[in-house]
Amino acid sequence: QVQLVESGGGLVQAGDSLRLSCAASGRTFSGYSMGWFRQDPGKEREFVAAITWSGGRTFYADSVKGRFTISRDNAKSTVNLQMWGLKPEDTAVYYCAARPSTVGVTTLSGYSYWGQGTRVTVSS
Secondary structure, eight states, X not given: OEEEEEEOOEEEETTOOEEEEEEEEESOXXXXXXXXEEEOTTXXXXXXXXXXXXXXXXXXXXXXXXXEEEEEETTTTXXXXXXXXXXXXXXXXXXXXXXXXXXXXXXXXXXXXXXXXXXXXEEO
């Protein structure tokens, strides 16, 4: 089992920055690829960013590429999502997730563990 707890969400204005963190506990964190997803009410959960277990490869949705950066610290069992230039359309609940494979990290399926989410609201 891997337990994930997100933090760092909040209410910001368009153009602001925000840093989300996800703390993991349980099984060896370094063995998992990590992803961030988001979901707005009434919409499907969508991929935002992912990072392989070593941190050697990162992946981003086109909508956030160049504005968001995912990183991880295996020694601290944390994964972060630094967000710059936030837009109202970034408003959503952001979820951290873990999967034991580096294949298909941009898709929801295959992620074994999920956090409870942290809400990000971007006002215009």
